[in-house]
Amino acid sequence: MENHAVIDFAFAHSHCQQCSLFPYCQPTVKRCGETEKFHEIKTQNLKIERGEHLFRENSPFNAIYSIRSGSFKTYTNSEFGKEQILGFYFSGTLLGLNALSTMQHIESALALETCSVCKISLEQLEKLKSSIPAVQPALLRILSEEIQYNHQQLLMISKKSAEARLAKFLLTLSNHFRKRGFSATEFNLSMTRNDIAGLLGLAVETVSRIFTHFQEAGLLTVNRRNIVLLDIDGLMKSSSEHTAQPLDNYIVQKKVAS
Amino acid sequence: MENHAVIDFAFAHSHCQQCSLFPYCQPTVKRCGETEKFHEIKTQNLKIERGEHLFRENSPFNAIYSIRSGSFKTYTNSEFGKEQILGFYFSGTLLGLNALSTMQHIESALALETCSVCKISLEQLEKLKSSIPAVQPALLRILSEEIQYNHQQLLMISKKSAEARLAKFLLTLSNHFRKRGFSATEFNLSMTRNDIAGLLGLAVETVSRIFTHFQEAGLLTVNRRNIVLLDIDGLMKSSSEHTAQPLDNYIVQKKVAS
DNA sequence: CGAAGCGTTGAGTGCTTTCAATAGTTGTGG
DNA sequence: CCACAACTATTGAAAGCACTCAACGCTTCG
Numbered sequence: 001m002e003n004h005a006v007i008d009f010a011f012a013h014s015h016c017q018q019c020s021l022f023p024y025c026q027p028t029v030k031r032c033g034e035t036e037k038f039h040e041i042k043t044q045n046l047k048i049e050r051g052e053h054l055f056r057e058n059s060p061f062n063a064i065y066s067i068r069s070g071s072f073k074t075y076t077n078s079e080f081g082k083e084q085i086l087g088f089y090f091s092g093t094l095l096g097l098n099a100l101s102t103m104q105h106i107e108s109a110l111a112l113e114t115c116s117v118c119k120i121s122l123e124q125l126e127k128l129k130s131s132i133p134a135v136q137p138a139l140l141r142i143l144s145e146e147i148q149y150n151h152q153q154l155l156m157i158s159k160k161s162a163e164a165r166l167a168k169f170l171l172t173l174s175n176h177f178r179k180r181g182f183s184a185t186e187f188n189l190s191m192t193r194n195d196i197a198g199l200l201g202l203a204v205e206t207v208s209r210i211f212t213h214f215q216e217a218g219l220l221t222v223n224r225r226n227i228v229l230l231d232i233d234g235l236m237k238s239s240s241e242h243t244a245q246p247l248d249n250y251i252v253q254k255k256v257a258s
Numbered sequence: 259m260e261n262h263a264v265i266d267f268a269f270a271h272s273h274c275q276q277c278s279l280f281p282y283c284q285p286t287v288k289r290c291g292e293t294e295k296f297h298e299i300k301t302q303n304l305k306i307e308r309g310e311h312l313f314r315e316n317s318p319f320n321a322i323y324s325i326r327s328g329s330f331k332t333y334t335n336s337e338f339g340k341e342q343i344l345g346f347y348f349s350g351t352l353l354g355l356n357a358l359s360t361m362q363h364i365e366s367a368l369a370l371e372t373c374s375v376c377k378i379s380l381e382q383l384e385k386l387k388s389s390i391p392a393v394q395p396a397l398l399r400i401l402s403e404e405i406q407y408n409h410q411q412l413l414m415i416s417k418k419s420a421e422a423r424l425a426k427f428l429l430t431l432s433n434h435f436r437k438r439g440f441s442a443t444e445f446n447l448s449m450t451r452n453d454i455a456g457l458l459g460l461a462v463e464t465v466s467r468i469f470t471h472f473q474e475a476g477l478l479t480v481n482r483r484n485i486v487l488l489d490i491d492g493l494m495k496s497s498s499e500h501t502a503q504p505l506d507n508y509i510v511q512k513k514v515a516s
Numbered sequence: 517c518g519a520a521g522c523g524t525t526g527a528g529t530g531c532t533t534t535c536a537a538t539a540g541t542t543g544t545g546g
Numbered sequence: 547c548c549a550c551a552a553c554t555a556t557t558g559a560a561a562g563c564a565c566t567c568a569a570c571g572c573t574t575c576g
Contacts, residue, residue, distance in 0.1 A: 099402070144358040145359045201416025
């Protein structure tokens with residue numbers, strides 16, 4: 001899964017190797033010997049400071065962005081005063097792609113820390129698609145993965161207890177860091193308690209309280225943004241607890257298709 | 259928006275006119291004079307009885323389905339015993355498309371009543387894509403719309419009160435029916451209270467109670483599956499009520515991009 | 517050093533859930 | 547065709563989880 005880093009793709013921009021489009025377009029580029037086409041794609045390297053927006057909800061769709069370093073939160077502001085965090089994103093992730101349907105962004109993206117992003121304008125994306133056939137399916141794939149992620153979020157928020165949600169959140173983060181070669185047990189959060197609460201559909205105080213519960217239970221150590229996971233198994237157990245609700249209805253198949 | 263029904267597309271399969279792919283592929287087909295290619299696409303008409311599955315979570319991705327009549331619910335079964343309803347779908351909707359990423363279905367689709375669906379196998383879809391260029395962007399568009407829908411669901415479940423959720427649900431249904439030429443104020447639900455509860459992240463009893471609340475408040479009349487909306491404005495007002503939570507943090511932009 | 521934002525903790529409330537009981541509805545088999 | 551079983555829907559009472567309100571340290575930054 002991380003083997004791109006090992007192989008030397010001399011033809012590619014060095015920073016491309018962590019782009020989420022790279023694993024899809026790279027083999028095709030190589031096979032077709034069209035490496036020169038790859039270099040025709042002009043991307044723009046941007047530095048985004050903490051608190052800055054990469055794009056905002058309802059703004060026109062000009063480009064997609066691949067995160068090279070740092071982290072973002074995406075959110076929507078529905079009816080006045082409400083902010084739903086949709087997700088936190090780290091390096092290698094593509095942001096803004098889901099604006100394809102309306103050609104307007106359906107979410108806002110805000111930097112949680114100083115970030116470096118690769119901006120791929122719409123026209124460059126078009127060029128990329130036409131020169132590299134594998135890109136289009138990759139886009140479909142990425143969108144489809146996002147849907148899957150949303151389903152999981154939905155399920156978590158509507159069926160799991162507050163403790164289970166936070167436990168799950170921490171484990172997901174832990175996995176992220178582990179996959180990227182960082183410590184899976186000790187890390188610093190780039191988001192506030194408020195953001196976490198917004199993602200998990202909880203109140204800030206609840207998040208805070210559960211952190212201390214977990215600490216008292218010996219599952220982790222928490223000091224502001226610094227987290228040390230002490231008992232991964234315990235967290236996994238906690239994350240699978242739910243607020244009950246049997247619901248074994250309907251699953252029986254009644255007839256065979258005609 | 260409904261003008262396809264007026265124009266006579268003699269070249270198209272008659273039932274195609276309500277397919278969600280039709281508005282995208284049809285103009286291109288016509289412009290290119292490639293109507294004969296359209297007929298090369300072999301689709302299969304299926305009848306699905308109530309309680310039958312169109313496909314199940316984790317089953318291999320063989321085809322997508324366009325609903326011609328009837329209604330479906332989609333759901334996932336995460337950890338044992340849990341069922342999260344993802345949505346209810348009516349005629350004109352495309353089901354199964356989001357299996358594209360994993361080539362396995364990420365949700366189950368179950369008929370709520372006797373349904374007629376148009377099955378488009380994967381290979382036929384490929385043929386369609388290659389002969390009609392507008393289809394591929396249409397697929398992206400549909401996926402992107404589903405993401406937007408999921409965001410709304412997420413926001414609703416994590417931020418709105420139980421009453422607001424049910425009100426919103428009824429209004430959405432009402433809109434659906436209105437757009438399809440049915441009564442926007444009187445209709446029969448094809449789903450159970452359990453299903454509604456599953457969609458909205460509530461307990462069955464809560465759904466039932468709120469129905470009677472609404473009836474007592476004069477907003478609607480309810481008798482089992484039969485619903486008559488009496489006060490749309492009242493419902494809209496109810497649907498925008500939330501459980502509070504100000505959250506005006508973070509929105510300030512701190513610097514300008516470098 | 518003061519202001520503003522972030523995080524924690526406590527007390528009390530309440531919305532929603534759970535448990536439980538009852539009826540209406542549907543479908544199947546004797 | 548009736549009766550029983552299974553499912554669906556409603557209603558009541560009680561409990562609990564998470565929220566709101568409020569106050570207070572801690573940290574950051576101008």
